[in-house]
Amino acid sequence: MLSKSQAKLFFLGGTIVTFAVFLILSWTSLSNEVPKRTHEENLTPQVVRGKQIWEANNCMGCHTILGEGAYYAPELTKVYERRGEGYIKAALMSKTPWSPRGRKMVAYGFKEEDANDVVAFLKWIGETDLNGFPPKPDLKK
Amino acid sequence: MKYKSQKVAYWFFALSMLLLSLQIIYGFIMGFAHMGFDNLHSVIPFNTARAVHTNLLVVWLLSGFMGAAYYIIPEESENELVSVKLAYAQLISLAIVGVIAIVGYHFNYWEGRKFLEIPRPLDYLVVVNVLTFLGIIVTTLFKGKKRTTTSLVLTMGLVFAALLYLPGMIWFDNQTMDSFFRWWVVHLWVEGVWELIMGGILAFLLIKITGVDREVIEKWLYVIVGLTFISGILGTGHHYYYIGVGKVWLIVGGIFSALEPLAFLGMALFAIAMYRKGEKKHPNKIALSWTLGTAIVSFVGAGLLGLAHTIPQVNMYTHGTLVTAMHGHLAFWGAYAMIVLAIISYTLPNLTGRKYYDTTVGLLAFWLSNIGMLGMTVAFGVAGVAQVYLERKVGLEFGDVQKEIQVHFFILICCATMFTTGIGMFIYEFFKHGRPSDEALIK
Ligand code: HEM
Ligand code: HEM
Ligand SMILES: [Fe+2]
Numbered sequence: 001m002l003s004k005s006q007a008k009l010f011f012l013g014g015t016i017v018t019f020a021v022f023l024i025l026s027w028t029s030l031s032n033e034v035p036k037r038t039h040e041e042n043l044t045p046q047v048v049r050g051k052q053i054w055e056a057n058n059c060m061g062c063h064t065i066l067g068e069g070a071y072y073a074p075e076l077t078k079v080y081e082r083r084g085e086g087y088i089k090a091a092l093m094s095k096t097p098w099s100p101r102g103r104k105m106v107a108y109g110f111k112e113e114d115a116n117d118v119v120a121f122l123k124w125i126g127e128t129d130l131n132g133f134p135p136k137p138d139l140k141k
Numbered sequence: 142m143k144y145k146s147q148k149v150a151y152w153f154f155a156l157s158m159l160l161l162s163l164q165i166i167y168g169f170i171m172g173f174a175h176m177g178f179d180n181l182h183s184v185i186p187f188n189t190a191r192a193v194h195t196n197l198l199v200v201w202l203l204s205g206f207m208g209a210a211y212y213i214i215p216e217e218s219e220n221e222l223v224s225v226k227l228a229y230a231q232l233i234s235l236a237i238v239g240v241i242a243i244v245g246y247h248f249n250y251w252e253g254r255k256f257l258e259i260p261r262p263l264d265y266l267v268v269v270n271v272l273t274f275l276g277i278i279v280t281t282l283f284k285g286k287k288r289t290t291t292s293l294v295l296t297m298g299l300v301f302a303a304l305l306y307l308p309g310m311i312w313f314d315n316q317t318m319d320s321f322f323r324w325w326v327v328h329l330w331v332e333g334v335w336e337l338i339m340g341g342i343l344a345f346l347l348i349k350i351t352g353v354d355r356e357v358i359e360k361w362l363y364v365i366v367g368l369t370f371i372s373g374i375l376g377t378g379h380h381y382y383y384i385g386v387g388k389v390w391l392i393v394g395g396i397f398s399a400l401e402p403l404a405f406l407g408m409a410l411f412a413i414a415m416y417r418k419g420e421k422k423h424p425n426k427i428a429l430s431w432t433l434g435t436a437i438v439s440f441v442g443a444g445l446l447g448l449a450h451t452i453p454q455v456n457m458y459t460h461g462t463l464v465t466a467m468h469g470h471l472a473f474w475g476a477y478a479m480i481v482l483a484i485i486s487y488t489l490p491n492l493t494g495r496k497y498y499d500t501t502v503g504l505l506a507f508w509l510s511n512i513g514m515l516g517m518t519v520a521f522g523v524a525g526v527a528q529v530y531l532e533r534k535v536g537l538e539f540g541d542v543q544k545e546i547q548v549h550f551f552i553l554i555c556c557a558t559m560f561t562t563g564i565g566m567f568i569y570e571f572f573k574h575g576r577p578s579d580e581a582l583i584k
Binding site for chain 1: 171174175177179182186187188189191192249251252253254255258290314315316317318319320321323356359360361363364366367368370371374375377378381382383384385386387388389390391393397457458460461462463465466528532533534535536538539540541543544
């Protein structure tokens with residue numbers, strides 16, 4: 001039967017090996033794949049400002065982006081493609097809670113330039129290669 | 142209890158109980174908002190409620206783990222804590238940082254990254270706090286007479302958890318990179334190092350409750366934490382399918398994360414086997430229920446319900462829907478909430494000297510909270526599957542789908558009420574035990 005020292009070896013050995021593989025895979029994805037898939041050349045200062053506004057207001061506390069966040073409001077990775085710039089700016093700049101389908105969004109009342117930054121961020125993220133996410137609704141004609 | 146300084150644990154557990162109650166209140170706010178009653182929107186918008194709900198969860202669990210360590214390490218290493226004063230200072234500063242963060246969330250003061258909302262300046266305070274905690278635990282352990290496997294695994298889990306907090310504090314311009322490293326914290330915590338903490342506490346409880354030989358229990362503990370890391374580290378890949386980091390993770394993440402339930406299965410079989418093997422039965426029935434309960438429910442919530450959406454082809458559809466919330470609830474409850482409630486149930490009589498070992502209220506607390514949480518899981522699950530179908534298959538608008546599934550949140554709230562009744566009883570029992578007392582010392 002397995003002894004305690006063998007069990008310990010299994011734990012330590014397994015951890016070290018899988019962690020090493022994990023680091024190598026992470027390194028190769030981050031250095032080779034991510035810059036291409038996310039079009040890093042388009043990551044302008046405006047996009048970065050947009051991301052800062054996105055975080056400062058915890059948009060992820062209601063919405064998802066890249067499928068991560070909360071489930072109270074729509075997925076926004078492809079929102080630029082789906083709704084276009086005008087719609088998004090209207091939602092962001094509205095002084096009363098935006099609620100096209102009943103559920104309310106916080107009334108941020110952003111300045112136009114801040115709204116533009118967020119739009120730039122959403123446009124940039126919409127172009128990321130996500131292996132096909134979000135899926136196309138296959139029952140829709 | 143055998144060591145005076147173990148009494149510190151009580152106050153960490155008391156803080157846990159307080160934060161758990163607050164967490165539940167914010168859960169109700171969100172449940173009602175999902176049902177269409179968002180009357181609090183202008184005061185506590187959904188994102189505030191959510192940040193408070195999930196951060197309170199993490200803080201009360203951490204406070205519970207810390208309390209567990211302050212109880213277990215002296216007993217295992219046969220040594221008083223090196224500084225009780227510092228431990229109390231650490232408790233108070235933890236509570237203060239927590240309160241500032243929670244209040245800040247009501248005033249748009251946060252860093253909108255799921256689960257890591259604590260703003261950067263407060264992060265540094267968290268780091269200082271955790272270093273103090275680890276300093277006390279590690280010196281107590283190494284100055285003590287014994288270094289048992291149980292105490293080493295528990296301490297290792299706590300140290301790694303602290304280290305893994307750091308990747309979450311780096312700023313990235315690129316959202317994909319941001320998300321990539323956010324998972325080093327979130328995933329590697331709950332499906333990695335926290336399992337060491339859980340395993341350590343579980344082993345301690347089993348040694349005390351079943352009386353099975355320590356060598357046998359600790360051997361299996363190594364096997365379980367070995368399985369955890371072997372599957373869990375590369376299993377991080379299940380969060381990398383659709384965030385823009387390459388196709389290799391579809392395969393690596395798919396295979397290794399599908400192995401993750403083995404560690405939880407191991408935990409369940411281990412607890413049941415040791416229970417059946419043990420001859421001396423400890424009279425603390427309530428602690429026994431929670432101990433076996435955590436091993437079994439974590440397998441269902443984390444293992445089975447995790448497996449249900451971890452395959453890339455499934456996750457493509459369920460990613461970021463209420464299906465995730467279903468799994469998140471039962472997994473956190475089974476694995477981490479229940480292990481904290483188990484160690485509290487075991488230690489309270491020892492700390493206070495009052496032996497409420499099988500009160501009706503205590504057992505009802507166990508059953509009501511568990512059945513309530515299972516019901517909530519089903520409600521989230523039904524809502525989630527309907528959402529996936531209508532939104533991702535049929536292609537209806539998000540908002541229209543949410544109206545269709547509102548009714549499931551009524552069921553959620555009914556079950557949450559049952560759950561809350563159970564938790565209320567647990568907290569009632571907690572305070573009925575009274576304060577820790579030196580009279581409870583065993584010479
Ligand atoms: C009265 C009880 C509770 C209610 C009504 C409740 C309700 C909710 C709701 C509505 C959400 C937000 C989902 C969204 O983003 O739209 C949520 C999130 C969450 N809750 Fe609870 N909750 C309760 C108790 C708990 C407990 C006891 C735990 C842990 C053991 C917990 C863990 C979580 C977690 C981890 C999330 C984030 C889930 C995710 O992002 O996938 N909740 N809860
Ligand atoms: C106690 C252990 C676990 C806890 C506390 C836990 C909790 C959670 C939480 C809170 C999330 C939502 C994260 C977010 O979107 O930010 C999540 C996601 C996920 N979990 Fe777990 N989990 C555990 C174990 C597992 C296991 C063992 C598996 C696989 C077998 C698994 C599979 C998944 C998957 C695939 C997702 C991503 C869902 C999505 O794409 O939206 N989990 N888990
Ligand atoms: Fe995970």
